[in-house]
Amino acid sequence: MTNVAGCELCDLSVPAVWAGPKFSVIIVEDANYPGFCRVIWRDHVREMSDLSREDRLLVNEAVHQLELAVREVMQPLKVNVASLGNVVPHLHWHVIPRYADDAHFPAPVWAQASRQADEATLAARRALLPQLADAIVRRFNQFQQEEQACPTQPT
Amino acid sequence: MTNVAGCELCDLSVPAVWAGPKFSVIIVEDANYPGFCRVIWRDHVREMSDLSREDRLLVNEAVHQLELAVREVMQPLKVNVASLGNVVPHLHWHVIPRYADDAHFPAPVWAQASRQADEATLAARRALLPQLADAIVRRFNQFQQEEQACPTQPT
Numbered sequence: 001m002t003n004v005a006g007c008e009l010c011d012l013s014v015p016a017v018w019a020g021p022k023f024s025v026i027i028v029e030d031a032n033y034p035g036f037c038r039v040i041w042r043d044h045v046r047e048m049s050d051l052s053r054e055d056r057l058l059v060n061e062a063v064h065q066l067e068l069a070v071r072e073v074m075q076p077l078k079v080n081v082a083s084l085g086n087v088v089p090h091l092h093w094h095v096i097p098r099y100a101d102d103a104h105f106p107a108p109v110w111a112q113a114s115r116q117a118d119e120a121t122l123a124a125r126r127a128l129l130p131q132l133a134d135a136i137v138r139r140f141n142q143f144q145q146e147e148q149a150c151p152t153q154p155t
Numbered sequence: 156m157t158n159v160a161g162c163e164l165c166d167l168s169v170p171a172v173w174a175g176p177k178f179s180v181i182i183v184e185d186a187n188y189p190g191f192c193r194v195i196w197r198d199h200v201r202e203m204s205d206l207s208r209e210d211r212l213l214v215n216e217a218v219h220q221l222e223l224a225v226r227e228v229m230q231p232l233k234v235n236v237a238s239l240g241n242v243v244p245h246l247h248w249h250v251i252p253r254y255a256d257d258a259h260f261p262a263p264v265w266a267q268a269s270r271q272a273d274e275a276t277l278a279a280r281r282a283l284l285p286q287l288a289d290a291i292v293r294r295f296n297q298f299q300q301e302e303q304a305c306p307t308q309p310t
């Protein structure tokens with residue numbers, strides 16, 4: 001396992017909702033974006049294209065499973081998916097539920113905010129987080145079982 | 156084929172560098188980001204998780220091939236990959252070469268700019284664009300041949 005001193009994703013301080021041998025899934029604590037999640041690769045790898053084909057397919061599938069969980073529970077207007085890593089160049093994917101009334105819509109969450117999201121609306125979305133955690137655990141346990149039975153096939 | 160009136164990605168006005176039956180690849184004209192590219196799915200589909208498994212694997216592979224082409228020619232410090240689609244909810248992926256001296260680094264390109272990138276540096280990167288177009292065509296022709304011979308396998 002590759003570990004880089006001082007990398008905050010090698011030394012993950014946030015508790016994972018689900019952790020497997022190769023990646024973890026977390027729900028980000030972002031006051032404006034309840035349901036914002038990440039897939040974090042365990043090893044210190046910089047780019048998707050630095051992974052083996054097998055591992056890359058695994059990450060793609062993990063991001064897909066997370067998108068499904070976020071859609072199922074958070075019912076967003078749109079899902080945003082991104083792997084940036086400019087600040088922390090340790091492979092991770094953002095999966096962000098977006099709504100017409102959120103702080104930045106339709107701009108990306110990294111742009112300047114265009115409004116303050118309504119507090120009651122945010123509270124209602126935050127109330128879904130235990131259900132989101134359950135959906136993630138359920139989907140990723142199932143995913144892991146399927147991977148063990150029949151790994152994602154490189155062609 | 157699904158086509159939605161008024162969708163700028165259904166009615167793509169930018170010439171594609173490479174166009175296949177299911178998606179196109181374009182080089183974005185962005186003065187600050189030479190080498191910024193997109194994979195644009197042909198049908199009007201909103202989310203990755205609205206695709207069939209076969210098509211989703213195809214998109215993932217296309218984004219990977221584009222990342223390889225961008226790394227090969229543009230030699231970025233980091234690659235940013237994102238599917239947002241809040242403004243135009245027609246599936247497309249951004250692949251963006253990032254450098255320590257670009258206008259926003261380490262922030263995402265959608266954040267507020269932190270500097271004006273050096274014009275000579277940008278010009279040198281722009282001079283690589285014909286080579287990037289060649290690399291895209293070469294890689295995607297090869298990818299298409301391999302797909303035809305042996306499609307990406309759903310498990």
